[in-house]
Amino acid sequence: MGVTAALAAAAQHADCISLFTLLVALALAALFVWRASSWHRLRHVPGPCSASLSSFWMLRKALSGRFHEHLRDVSDEYGPLVRIGPNVLLSTDPEVLRMMSAARSPYTKGVFYETGRIIPGEDTVVSLRDEGEHRALRAKMGTAFGGKENEGFGFGAGIDRQLLAFMNLIDSRYISTATQYRPVQFFRKTSFFALDVIGDISFGDAFGFLQQDQDLYRYNEIHDESLPVMNIMSTMPWLAHILYRWPFNLLLPKEGDQVGFGRLMGFAKSLIDKRLQPGAKPQKDMTQAFINNGMSRSELIQQVFVQIIAGSVSSATAMCMTLLCLITTPTAYAALRREVDDALKNGKISSPIAEYEAKRLPYLQAVIREGLRMYPPVTGLGSKQVPKGGDFLNGFFIPEGTQVATNFFGLMRSQSVWGKDADVFRPERWLESDDEQLKVMNGVVDLAFGHGKYSCLGKPIAMMELNKIFVELLRRYDFTIVNPQSPIKAWSAVFWVANDFWLRITKRA
Numbered sequence: 001m002g003v004t005a006a007l008a009a010a011a012q013h014a015d016c017i018s019l020f021t022l023l024v025a026l027a028l029a030a031l032f033v034w035r036a037s038s039w040h041r042l043r044h045v046p047g048p049c050s051a052s053l054s055s056f057w058m059l060r061k062a063l064s065g066r067f068h069e070h071l072r073d074v075s076d077e078y079g080p081l082v083r084i085g086p087n088v089l090l091s092t093d094p095e096v097l098r099m100m101s102a103a104r105s106p107y108t109k110g111v112f113y114e115t116g117r118i119i120p121g122e123d124t125v126v127s128l129r130d131e132g133e134h135r136a137l138r139a140k141m142g143t144a145f146g147g148k149e150n151e152g153f154g155f156g157a158g159i160d161r162q163l164l165a166f167m168n169l170i171d172s173r174y175i176s177t178a179t180q181y182r183p184v185q186f187f188r189k190t191s192f193f194a195l196d197v198i199g200d201i202s203f204g205d206a207f208g209f210l211q212q213d214q215d216l217y218r219y220n221e222i223h224d225e226s227l228p229v230m231n232i233m234s235t236m237p238w239l240a241h242i243l244y245r246w247p248f249n250l251l252l253p254k255e256g257d258q259v260g261f262g263r264l265m266g267f268a269k270s271l272i273d274k275r276l277q278p279g280a281k282p283q284k285d286m287t288q289a290f291i292n293n294g295m296s297r298s299e300l301i302q303q304v305f306v307q308i309i310a311g312s313v314s315s316a317t318a319m320c321m322t323l324l325c326l327i328t329t330p331t332a333y334a335a336l337r338r339e340v341d342d343a344l345k346n347g348k349i350s351s352p353i354a355e356y357e358a359k360r361l362p363y364l365q366a367v368i369r370e371g372l373r374m375y376p377p378v379t380g381l382g383s384k385q386v387p388k389g390g391d392f393l394n395g396f397f398i399p400e401g402t403q404v405a406t407n408f409f410g411l412m413r414s415q416s417v418w419g420k421d422a423d424v425f426r427p428e429r430w431l432e433s434d435d436e437q438l439k440v441m442n443g444v445v446d447l448a449f450g451h452g453k454y455s456c457l458g459k460p461i462a463m464m465e466l467n468k469i470f471v472e473l474l475r476r477y478d479f480t481i482v483n484p485q486s487p488i489k490a491w492s493a494v495f496w497v498a499n500d501f502w503l504r505i506t507k508r509a
């Protein structure tokens with residue numbers, strides 16, 4: 001190569017480099033301007049500095065499995081409204097949380113909810129962000145969640161059937177004696193119970209988790225593995241759009257899979273098609289009420305997923321975490337057992353206990369509320385979106401489009417509401433408080449189920465399970481924690497993922 005040619009090639013190379021450098025510099029400048037303007041929008045709201053610049057603060061905390069505690073800690077440090085992301089605020093103010101979800105509130109569901117789709121492109125009642133469509137779909141669900149088509153016009157019969165199946169399972173396989181040791185991972189069995197309840201009341205038959213005492217189709221295992229992914233997406237909802245596209249969508253569960261959510265999709269379609277067949281015999285369950293209220297085939301299929309996913313893990317968490325609190329608080333355990341024993345002696349409770357009987361047991365009611373408070377079963381951000389024109393929250397102007405997340409755990413452990421012993425399981429607080437305090441406490445603990453136009457539709461089911469389960473357990477059994485140093489492994493990922501809740505169960509003398 002001649003000298004001239006070499007110089008020309010070098011000059012061309014230098015041109016390419018400078019063009020490349022210029023492009024990189026422009027991209028960085030654009031990124032800087034974008035970041036600076038997104039930081040500027042909410043610069044007046046307090047919060048950790050790194051959280052105001054990128055979503056990595058949230059991601060890092062979410063990946064720790066202790067997101068709920070980090071959120072509680074920032075609200076303790078910065079106040080009731082904290083900036084936890086470039087466009088995300090965290091509210092620990094019950095008034096604000098109720099206002100955003102009130103029936104006529106102009107706030108809408110935030111982008112967080114888009115991660116609530118089970119099948120890409122198909123909305124469920126959870127993921128629907130369009131207010132009109134959400135309202136219309138909820139309206140078609142009211143009768144079903146009132147148990148109006150179920151046998152006896154309620155959920156009692158189905159829950160009682162599965163409660164007895166649960167007790168039979170414990171009696172036949174998990175009673176330890178002086179000579180036999182049969183430890184049981186109680187969280188898994190409680191999930192089986194919650195799933196079979198949903199099967200029974202929603203689809204006319206239990207799935208058979210309890211009867212077979214098996215994690216059918218590895219449902220629970222795969223569910224637990226998928227929650228961390230959902231947790232990551234909840235901090236960066238745009239990731240959902242990438243995940244739903246090729247090639248990542250190849251990794252998603254597919255109809256025809258033999259296990260997990262794929263298996264669930266196959267189940268949902270065949271169940272709904274069978275129920276919609278001309279001449280199909282009407283059943284006495286929630287699906288019948290959904291059909292009678294005019295839900296479309298695709299709405300019905302999505303609702304099968306919602307029933308199973310929303311209806312199982314949160315109830316199982318409430319039951320297990322409350323039982324854990326009871327076993328580790330001997331005074332509370334003894335007080336509840338005394339109340340149950342007295343009611344039994346005086347013929348005040350049936351077998352299984354009826355919900356109206358349970359509601360007459362004040363200590364039981366205090367235990368249920370205190371359990372929900374200690375470990376609110378839903379810990380996800382549940383962000384709502386600030387409406388057009390913006391709004392004033394806690395004295396700050398918040399521009400439209402801002403996402404305002406719910407600090408479920410922080411709210412339930414807030415010393416300003418619950419006092420210095422907020423971290424202690426103490427059902428007595430519900431019995432000692434005056435009417436005014438009780439009103440505040442009830443208003444806050446009820447937020448564990450959301451509020452108003454977005455409130456949990458399954459609350460009556462969950463409350464009936466809670467009203468029955470502790471009485472049925474305590475009247476029959478004694479419990480010992482197998483590993484007192486680490487009674488349960490539980491971490492939060494939108495819901496709780498709990499494992500290794502090993503108990504030794506003995507029959508009461």
Ligand code: HEM
Nearest residue numbers: 125126307310311314315318378449450454456457458462
């Ligand atoms: C202790 C148990 C439960 C707790 C603490 C709980 C809590 C919640 C929360 C916090 C929400 C979201 C509220 C919001 O978006 O602001 C929700 C929504 C929902 N829950 Fe529950 N839940 C429980 C059990 C159940 C059960 C058993 C079902 C029955 C299938 C159920 C069905 C639903 C449905 C359908 C929604 C969506 C409502 C909507 O977006 O309009 N939940 N729940």
